[in-house]
Amino acid sequence: MTVHGHGSRPYDWVGDWSARRRSLSPDAVGLRDATTGEAFSYRELDERANATARLLAEHGVSKASPAAEPAPGPDQVGDAAVGGRVAVVSRNRPELVDLFFATGKTGGVLAPLSHRLAERELAELLDDVAPSLVVVEGAFDDDVAGALAHDACGYDGPVLGLGESRFDAFADAVPDDRSPFDGPDLGMDDAHMFLHTGGSTGTPKETVLTHGGIAWNSFNTITMWGLRPEDATPMVFPMFHTGGWNVLTLPLFHLGAEVVIAREFDAEQVLEIVDEDDATLLVAVPAVLRMMTEAEGWESADLSTLRFAKSGGGPCRQSVMEEWWSRGVDLSQGYGLTECGPNNFAMPEGWAREKADSVGVPGMHVDARVVDDDGEECEQGAVGELELASPHAADRYWRAPEESAATFGAREGDDHAYVSTGDLARVDDDGYVHIEGRKKEMFVSGGENVYPAEVEDVLSQHAKVDDVVVIPVPDDTWGEVGKAVVVGDETLDLAAVEAFCDGKLARFKIPKHLAFVDEMPTSGPSKIDRGAVEERFGGA
Incomplete structure (x- = not known):
């Protein structure tokens, strides 16, 4: 069954973000690598994606791959078709963008894995994802080698390395042919990404993101945050995280705007990017926002081009918000999760500072409600579990039907499924949503x-x-x-x-x-x- 209503009809444009964007703004810079100083136009990004797609097709990372998932059983939530997977362990690099655009062309699935995980955790994730190809940045060769040798990992396929790596070079394996790639028919319900999150036992679960869900998050973000083609942002979230892709990167790619990446976070460097590249947007976790205010260049940095900044990934201290406000930056708090969006709320124009402890109001195509333990909607101002519904919701957890049903399943009487966030919230008299804590013991x-x-x-x-x-x-x-x-x-x-x-x-x-x-x-x-x-x- 189709839970979120994306529709399964194939369209030529589904997945091929780079070719469509190239046709509209071929010479605009889409990606800048602050670590190397390289810049890539949308024409170059599409050419790189075409070549990378050919490599992925050779390894079965495609919709037609024999590794594709069988049809879901009657106990499964969602119906996204899942093709062959490529797992990646890397910091933010241009090759990750190549792989995103390339899997869109082949119908394969990009599964970025955290380079912060211990060997056992990485081994379990590799075994669960069951990729057709693994790509690793040289800095994490030892971690991946240890995970591959771990008893929990059954993967024994090819591994390609990025940068200085002991594994065969990814760059050498990519074909020279950069002509347009003729991929399969894809529908909005086909899977495009696996992004992992934690489970109640701590074992990470892979969340299945469809082409439709990714596109709808982009639509929601553009419309509720007012993104523009001339926007630019330093990307400070890691690209194994939904923040690295869906908070700003893909919405800005959608518009033909610019994203700046780097291997490591450095507060001084981010301030320089904002200043020198005339960055207009910034979204970061509270710790990053605080580190920037404590950096040596904070007082001298020109932040006047920033239209707004947002904090996500946990509550932001009032003192940090006031420091950004003192520099004329409109900083507010956001809320999201891998399973839905993650961009769900926005602050209305002219919002009052006394609402700073809220995450704002739901976006254009997001429904939010607060329910009690029986699933009944709470009265205004009462605290209960926050539930969200939107066509940008993820499809399900990979190979976890019980957990999928608990998080994504529709309650009896609902016309459509709400995602159970596990977070406590209340809605004030003005419709602003306030996050009050976590329903379970998990912390951030x-x-x-x-x-x-x-x-x-x-x-x-x-x-x-x-x-x-x-x-x-x-x-x-x-x-x-x-x-x-x-x-x-x-x-x-x-x-x-x-x-x-x-x-x-x-x-x-x-x-x-x-x-x-x-x-x-x-x-x-x-x-x-x-x-x-x-x-x-x-x-x-």
Whole structure:
């Protein structure tokens, strides 16, 4: 069944973003690489995509690939057809853009994987994605090699390297032929990207994004944020994250605007890009926005070209917002998730500063509601779970029908499916949506989801740990970090915790604080009262 109503009729334009954009603005710069100084016009991006598409087709990264997913069963939510996949482990590089445009041409699926994950996590994701080709930046050769050798990974196919890499060079493998690529018929319901998010157990789940969903997020973003062809932005989100693609990159590509990338985030460099490239837009996590205000060049940087800035990935401190406002920049908070959008809200024109703790009002083609535990819509001002509906919603989780049904499934009586966000929210009298917290224990550290159950599972294996609860505590740099509350041997210290978790958990998941208790508080037979633990230890 078609859940989100994208429609399955094939169109020639579906997927071939680079060719259509080239035909409209061939000489406009679409991508600038601040690390190398290279700039690429839309003509060049399309030529690179044509050549890359031929490479992908050779490896079965296409709609016609034998690796394509079988038709979904009756217990599955969504019906996106999934072709062969290419998995990529890399920082932000032009080749990732080539792969996005190229998979659009072949009908294949781009699956960027986080280079911040531990070997075990990366191995599990590679096994789950089951790609036809793996591409890795040389800086992460060891991580990928370790993941490929891990028992959890069954992939034994080709690996191509970017930059200085021990693997065969991706650049050498790309054919010289840059003529137009004749790809398959594609519909809006066909899958184009896998972007991974966390699960309730901490094991990442791949979210299936269709051509239609990606296009609709672009439409929503352009219409509610007022994007323009002359816009330019420094992209500070990683391209394994929905922020790296769907917040601004693809909407700006849609318009023929400019995106600036770099391998590493450097606050001074971003300020220079804003100043020297006359950047008009900036979206970043709160930690990045704060780091920019503390950079040496903050006071001298010319920010006058910025029409607006947005904070996403967690609450932004009032002091940071005021610092940006003092420089004349219209900074507000946004809200999104991989499973829907992620761009769902906007601040109305002339919004009042007292609304700064909200995320604004729903976009042109987004429905938002707040419901209680029974799925009934809450009264105005009451706190409940935020649910979203839009044609830009993702299709489902890959190979996870139960989790898909829980997140994407329609409730009885609904005309269309709402995405259950798991976040608590309220709507004020003026229609502004305020995010009040997380329904479950998950917390966000530096824009990355951290699931306590996963961290607790690892820590509980330490010989000096009898029991452990991980809770979020405030952090000036990352917004929130983990604190491990332990029953066990009190000679355990943070250095030992970090050493034990190294290679088992991504670094952002490793607790930064430690506390000990004689026994955990309980709220029932053998059930730990997590609320009591957080109330006692959650101050840092």
